[in-house]
Amino acid sequence: MMAALGAEFLKLKRSRTLLWTALVVIVYAAFSTVMIVALKDPEIMRSVASAGGSFSKAAAAGLYDLNWANQMHTFVQGIAGTWGVLLFSFVTAYVFGREHKEDTEKNMLTSPVRREYFVAAKMVVVACWVLALTLLSLAAHAAGVALWGVEGFAVEHVATALAESLEVTLLIYLTLPVVAWITLMGRGYLRAMLFAFAMTIVGNGLATTDASRYFPWNMPMHLVGASWMPVPPSGLIPVSWLIAVGVFVVGMALTIGRIDTADTTP
Amino acid sequence: MLRALRSEIVKLRRARVVLWTVLTVALVPFVVAFSIRLVGADLGETTWESFMRLAPQMMASWWGIMIFGLAAAYLFGREFVEGTAKNMLTLPIRRESFVVAKMAVLAIWVSGLALLAVSLEAACAAALGLPGFAWEHIWVAAGESMTIGLLIYLTLPVVAALAMLEKGYLPPMLFSALMETASMLFAVVGWARWFPWSMPLAVAGSSMGPLIHKPEISAGSWVVDATLFVVGLAALIVYIDRADNAQ
Numbered sequence: 001m002m003a004a005l006g007a008e009f010l011k012l013k014r015s016r017t018l019l020w021t022a023l024v025v026i027v028y029a030a031f032s033t034v035m036i037v038a039l040k041d042p043e044i045m046r047s048v049a050s051a052g053g054s055f056s057k058a059a060a061a062g063l064y065d066l067n068w069a070n071q072m073h074t075f076v077q078g079i080a081g082t083w084g085v086l087l088f089s090f091v092t093a094y095v096f097g098r099e100h101k102e103d104t105e106k107n108m109l110t111s112p113v114r115r116e117y118f119v120a121a122k123m124v125v126v127a128c129w130v131l132a133l134t135l136l137s138l139a140a141h142a143a144g145v146a147l148w149g150v151e152g153f154a155v156e157h158v159a160t161a162l163a164e165s166l167e168v169t170l171l172i173y174l175t176l177p178v179v180a181w182i183t184l185m186g187r188g189y190l191r192a193m194l195f196a197f198a199m200t201i202v203g204n205g206l207a208t209t210d211a212s213r214y215f216p217w218n219m220p221m222h223l224v225g226a227s228w229m230p231v232p233p234s235g236l237i238p239v240s241w242l243i244a245v246g247v248f249v250v251g252m253a254l255t256i257g258r259i260d261t262a263d264t265t266p
Numbered sequence: 267m268l269r270a271l272r273s274e275i276v277k278l279r280r281a282r283v284v285l286w287t288v289l290t291v292a293l294v295p296f297v298v299a300f301s302i303r304l305v306g307a308d309l310g311e312t313t314w315e316s317f318m319r320l321a322p323q324m325m326a327s328w329w330g331i332m333i334f335g336l337a338a339a340y341l342f343g344r345e346f347v348e349g350t351a352k353n354m355l356t357l358p359i360r361r362e363s364f365v366v367a368k369m370a371v372l373a374i375w376v377s378g379l380a381l382l383a384v385s386l387e388a389a390c391a392a393a394l395g396l397p398g399f400a401w402e403h404i405w406v407a408a409g410e411s412m413t414i415g416l417l418i419y420l421t422l423p424v425v426a427a428l429a430m431l432e433k434g435y436l437p438p439m440l441f442s443a444l445m446e447t448a449s450m451l452f453a454v455v456g457w458a459r460w461f462p463w464s465m466p467l468a469v470a471g472s473s474m475g476p477l478i479h480k481p482e483i484s485a486g487s488w489v490v491d492a493t494l495f496v497v498g499l500a501a502l503i504v505y506i507d508r509a510d511n512a513q
Contacts (some may be wrong), residue, residue: 031448037455194286205297
């Protein structure tokens with residue numbers, strides 16, 4: 001098992017995708033800090049406050065005030081509702097799909113190693129990768145907010161954002177075995193990426209409904225809210241976590257089942 | 267040239283990706299209709315006009331850049347992924363023909379998806395029994411969707427160039443996802459008229475409420491978008507003209 005894990009990490013040593021995903025996170029953080037321009041514009045804020053409905057309520061509640069607490073919370077919302085599901089699914093599609101794309105699948109499947117080890121090792125690599133992206137994103141956002149000279153810094157805001165982002169990352173991670181399974185079934189990246197995108201479409205459609213907390217791909221957004229809908233945060237219920245864990249277990253079972261019965265001939 | 271075009275179309279005959287993009291686009295109006303039902307919204311307030319406006323809005327703010335980017339990445343990247351680039355690059359045919367043929371197929375794919383989205387939106391509106399039907403609402407939605415499709419299409423040579431340079435799907439897909447997010451952010455801060463990926467939001471507005479100001483695009487915006495298309499296409503042609511067939 002440890003040898004399989006070591007091999008999976010070694011495979012990433014010269015992988016450009018690692019750099020691409022890091023670049024996406026950093027550029028997204030840079031773009032997000034541009035939003036501060038909008039928050040400083042009284043005309044934009046007036047139009048949001050006078051828009052009525054949930055936007056007016058959010059403005060009245062101070063969700064659009066420019067301070068460290070809101071900026072750090074917006075960062076977590078970015079992972080939950082914008083790039084987390086897509087980027088983490090890309091990572092999973094790459095880790096599981098490259099064996100087929102790079103024609104190393106036949107070697108992997110004929111090695112005298114239990115096939116479940118490959119799945120476990122790849123899931124560990126995905127876990128490390130998405131965790132690193134989350135931490136990188138937090139660091140980049142905090143640096144951007146600091147560079148703009150936003151007031152109200154407190155370590156507590158960063159710590160809260162860290163805890164929330166880890167929880168959001170965990171919730172998204174629990175959905176990733178399904179992406180891995182679709183990647184193995186589709187023998188490539190595209191189907192898995194379309195699936196992830198379809199899940200974000202469904203998630204956004206359900207965001208303001210009661211069904212949101214039962215839809216695994218939407219749970220992260222439900223947990224921390226989304227300032228652009230705006231959807232207020234409302235903690236998950238135990239059933240939500242049960243569903244999320246259930247999706248993980250089913251996804252893992254499907255992935256292991258697929259790799260156990262896979263043939264070396266395409 | 268016509269042979270290259272024909273062979274590009276034939277290559278898609280059994281491509282499941284076409285079906286997958288159709289299914290993903292088809293999902294959108296059903297999700298919108300389902301969520302309207304689920305929140306118990308007063309359907310009296312949702313009219314044909316407001317429901318049909320969602321088709322171009324959803325394309326501009328949610329799925330257009332991603333799905334059209336995926337189609338471009340697939341058309342240009344698959345030659346490397348499937349190991350056929352070496353055949354393509356050694357055929358006694360002008361290499362520019364392949365680029366032009368692929369861009370033509372991409373235009374058909376983009377138009378097809380845009381019209382499919384409008385058709386299904388209309389079908390959902392009919393199924394929901396919304397009040398205020400008029401053919402005009404469908405024509406307006408179709409016209410706006412085609413304009414949005416064109417604005418996004420003009421950005422696709424950049425995605426295609428990335429797919430060829432990186433010899434695969436992932437970098438161009440990541441680029442498309444990033445541009446989709448950036449389109450929103452630039453629209454919020456009011457720079458949309460100069461940022462090609464934000465320009466589609468000008469046609470029908472955004473489904474994301476007052477945070478996104480409907481940008482006003484000018485003749486200058488079209489010049490910027492067209493220039494991006496020409497530069498992207500030139501980069502593609504230069505790349506393919508000088509590409510080595512060793513993969």
